[in-house]
Amino acid sequence: MRSTSSRYGTGAQVFHWLTVVLVLTTYVLSKGDHYSLYSAAADGLRRIHETLGVLVFIVVALRLLWGLINDTTTKRTMPRWMAATAKLVQFALYALLISIPATAVLGTWLEGIPLTLLGFDIAPQIAQMQGLGQLIMKIHTTLANTILWVAGAHAAAALFHHFYLRDGVFQSMIPGR
Numbered sequence: 001m002r003s004t005s006s007r008y009g010t011g012a013q014v015f016h017w018l019t020v021v022l023v024l025t026t027y028v029l030s031k032g033d034h035y036s037l038y039s040a041a042a043d044g045l046r047r048i049h050e051t052l053g054v055l056v057f058i059v060v061a062l063r064l065l066w067g068l069i070n071d072t073t074t075k076r077t078m079p080r081w082m083a084a085t086a087k088l089v090q091f092a093l094y095a096l097l098i099s100i101p102a103t104a105v106l107g108t109w110l111e112g113i114p115l116t117l118l119g120f121d122i123a124p125q126i127a128q129m130q131g132l133g134q135l136i137m138k139i140h141t142t143l144a145n146t147i148l149w150v151a152g153a154h155a156a157a158a159l160f161h162h163f164y165l166r167d168g169v170f171q172s173m174i175p176g177r
Helices: 010-029 040-069 080-110 130-165
Strands: 115-117 120-122
Touching (some): 010 040
């Protein structure tokens, strides 16, 4: 369950791969256009999208708490630039994983639209400001597109470590032996 100096533990792996699945599923269900999500035809998809988005936030919060309990830093020898880049990408991913759901909630509520969580609507908890809400939702969409690029670079780096460097970085996050 706990991480070692060469391998992430089951807890870290579960949080990592659950986050991957939730983010990709949420993105696919977004249908690319904020306003099409609020059509009557897409109401079911919107409800699932919003619930999964909130679940992303919850899983990331739990993952950060788990990191405080269980140091998930594997000890690897690598060039300083590579270690710094890995830290930067990790920071960017966490920043995006927190800001994407936060901008969704804020933008939705500013537009006066309730948020759906597990099938229940949560009425806006702030005053409606339509223009600001629309701007924040555009930021949300940009951040959502950005996370795919950053996560793609992260995955490409993992594959580079696996196939070119053969240093065990990729295997450290893969379930199993």
